[in-house]
Amino acid sequence: MPAISTKNLTKKFDRVAAVNNLNLSIEKGEIFGFLGPNGAGKSTTIRMLCGILEPTSGEGQVGGFDINRESEQIKKIIGYMSQSFGLYQDLTVDENLKFYSRLYIPEKKLAAQRIETVVELLQLGPYRKRLAAKLSGGWRQRLALACAVVHRPQIIFLDEPTAGIDPVSRRILWDFLYELAHGGTTLFITTHYMEEAERCNQIGFIWKGDLVACDTPEGVKRSLVDEHILSLKCADLNHAYKFLRTHELIKDVNLYGDEIHLVVANAREAIPLLRAALDSEQLSVDSLKQIQPSIEDVFVALSKKSSNG
Numbered sequence: 001m002p003a004i005s006t007k008n009l010t011k012k013f014d015r016v017a018a019v020n021n022l023n024l025s026i027e028k029g030e031i032f033g034f035l036g037p038n039g040a041g042k043s044t045t046i047r048m049l050c051g052i053l054e055p056t057s058g059e060g061q062v063g064g065f066d067i068n069r070e071s072e073q074i075k076k077i078i079g080y081m082s083q084s085f086g087l088y089q090d091l092t093v094d095e096n097l098k099f100y101s102r103l104y105i106p107e108k109k110l111a112a113q114r115i116e117t118v119v120e121l122l123q124l125g126p127y128r129k130r131l132a133a134k135l136s137g138g139w140r141q142r143l144a145l146a147c148a149v150v151h152r153p154q155i156i157f158l159d160e161p162t163a164g165i166d167p168v169s170r171r172i173l174w175d176f177l178y179e180l181a182h183g184g185t186t187l188f189i190t191t192h193y194m195e196e197a198e199r200c201n202q203i204g205f206i207w208k209g210d211l212v213a214c215d216t217p218e219g220v221k222r223s224l225v226d227e228h229i230l231s232l233k234c235a236d237l238n239h240a241y242k243f244l245r246t247h248e249l250i251k252d253v254n255l256y257g258d259e260i261h262l263v264v265a266n267a268r269e270a271i272p273l274l275r276a277a278l279d280s281e282q283l284s285v286d287s288l289k290q291i292q293p294s295i296e297d298v299f300v301a302l303s304k305k306s307s308n309g
């Protein structure tokens, strides 16, 4: 039995489907990455799975419990870090942890031990006596994560746990998540960071309520079969970008840092023709080659395909 599954799960707000006939299956110990643009339906899905929001139609089960009928049992076995955290601003780090651990762990001594473990793993030690309101954004996030996992739930929902935090802290959080997953915890996590998507066992991409891709990171990358991606490096990126945007061979152009990714139908045919075209524009090319699509390339392509019909 999967740890989390849904069948035609749907939530409508004013007749508009925020989540539309969603079908998911997530195994125990899996890290499932849920991606999609702002307003796609990620948080709405999580809220239904956590038993906080009633679906309009469809089914789902979490840890063997039915989300429509057994939401109280679900709340006991999950951890949930919402996008707005739900911390008590007027309590200290320690007091927040105590509050959340005692909600689930009646035994004081065991609760205290669990707090020590998360404080150590998330390196919250120096901040224990500080009010949550006075933590910086990134540290508040670590505390929210600590509160969501302190009772060691089987299944954890994390809604953008790493939004806006520095790379070192992000690594610490991910090490911690891996450790939980190795111990058999199932993680359902939303993120806008593509390198985090790479770290998941399975990723789903939601677009205006529809799940438009769901596979391993490798599988997602292989799914882009009818398009090739070229990487272009050249001195005048802006000029090249403007020029290529209207070129007949180019289906799409996206800037990625110091390079441009070009979507073409056939890389082998396009490369010499584009070289010649760039040359006649007096654009000197440092390199132009076919690359394996990144997850971001695939999602940009999927988003554009979905929005074109």
Ligand SMILES: Nc1ncnc2c1ncn2[C@@H]1O[C@H](COP(=O)(O)OP(=O)(O)OP(=O)(O)O)[C@@H](O)[C@H]1O
Binding pocket: 013, 018, 036, 037, 038, 039, 040, 041, 042, 043, 044, 045, 083
């Ligand atoms: N309580 C609500 N009432 C009405 N509409 C809502 C409500 N909650 C969410 N929506 C709408 O449902 C859609 C999906 O919202 P949701 O919060 O699930 O998106 P998201 O994928 O989490 O986006 P983000 O990346 O910005 O967090 C949006 O159009 C949003 O405006």
Ligand SMILES: [Mg+2]
Binding pocket: 042, 043, 044, 083, 159
């Ligand atoms: Mg959200």
